[in-house]
Amino acid sequence: MIALENAFVQYGAARVLSDVSIKAAQDEIIAIVGRNGAGKSTTLKTMMGLLPLQQGRRLFHQQDISRQAVENISRLGIALVPDSRRIFPNLSVMENLRMGALAHKPGYWTIARVLEIFPRLQERIGFGGDQLSGGEQQMLSIARALLGNPKILLLDEPTEGLAPLIVNHLIEIFTLVHQQGTGIVLVEQNLKVPMRLAHRQYVLDHGAVAWSGTAAELEAQRETVESIITTGVNHEH
Numbered sequence: 001m002i003a004l005e006n007a008f009v010q011y012g013a014a015r016v017l018s019d020v021s022i023k024a025a026q027d028e029i030i031a032i033v034g035r036n037g038a039g040k041s042t043t044l045k046t047m048m049g050l051l052p053l054q055q056g057r058r059l060f061h062q063q064d065i066s067r068q069a070v071e072n073i074s075r076l077g078i079a080l081v082p083d084s085r086r087i088f089p090n091l092s093v094m095e096n097l098r099m100g101a102l103a104h105k106p107g108y109w110t111i112a113r114v115l116e117i118f119p120r121l122q123e124r125i126g127f128g129g130d131q132l133s134g135g136e137q138q139m140l141s142i143a144r145a146l147l148g149n150p151k152i153l154l155l156d157e158p159t160e161g162l163a164p165l166i167v168n169h170l171i172e173i174f175t176l177v178h179q180q181g182t183g184i185v186l187v188e189q190n191l192k193v194p195m196r197l198a199h200r201q202y203v204l205d206h207g208a209v210a211w212s213g214t215a216a217e218l219e220a221q222r223e224t225v226e227s228i229i230t231t232g233v234n235h236e237h
């Protein structure tokens with residue numbers, strides 16, 4: 001389980017996260033939803049140890065990992081797929097996968113298995129990273145992260161800008177990854193994808209958790225939650 005507890009994060013003097021508490025267990029898919037600038041990427045980077053906490057704690061199971069560096073957090077089994085995807089443009093698909101395999105930990109995911117779930121990457125195996133479409137880059141980025149056999153996979157807007165067919169394929173992949181025992185933290189700007197697979201959701205607004213609940217609670221309060229996402233809380237002030 002990875003968690004932030006009462007996390008405060010700043011960039012220089014600008015406070016970006018205020019009192020954020022979010023947890024994700026290995027048997028869960030959770031989603032963090034919010035508009036542009038709500039603090040979603042900052043939350044993922046903080047979970048990963050890429051940003052320091054001003055206040056609050058970062059936990060892995062019962063262990064306080066607030067001061068651990070990103071390398072150690074990665075070793076604990078947390079992997080981040082950033083929205084920038086970070087494909088090596090001058091390396092082929094296979095070479096990109098081999099780079100991912102350098103951090104290989106024994107587990108279900110191998111190069112053969114990721115190519116099985118992403119047949120598109122198999123077809124493009126000799127192509128350069130810079131010759132891939134956005135969807136293929138996203139697949140490669142996810143495949144590379146899986147090769148580390150993470151316990152928790154953090155995904156920053158993985159479906160942004162992708163065609164509906166590819167989005168559907170990725171949703172199937174996330175479900176499969178979860179079935180193989182990896183927890184997923186999915187960041188998205190709206191509820192569309194999260195509603196199709198997340199067990200629990202957090203809505204971020206201005207760097208704070210404005211709503212959180214289970215899939216069933218979301219279903220029951222959908223309109224309220226949609227309005228928090230689009231217009232925020234306390235917008236009358």
Ligand SMILES: Nc1ncnc2c1ncn2[C@@H]1O[C@H](COP(=O)(O)OP(=O)(O)OP(=O)(O)O)[C@@H](O)[C@H]1O
Nearest residue numbers: 011014016034035036037038039040041042043189
């Ligand atoms: N490196 C940085 N330095 C200063 N401010 C930053 C930095 N990165 C992000 N911010 C600011 O922090 C706030 C939260 O940004 P963040 O990227 O976490 O939001 P987000 O919800 O992920 O949005 P997006 O959907 O645009 O990625 C924004 O106001 C943003 O301008």
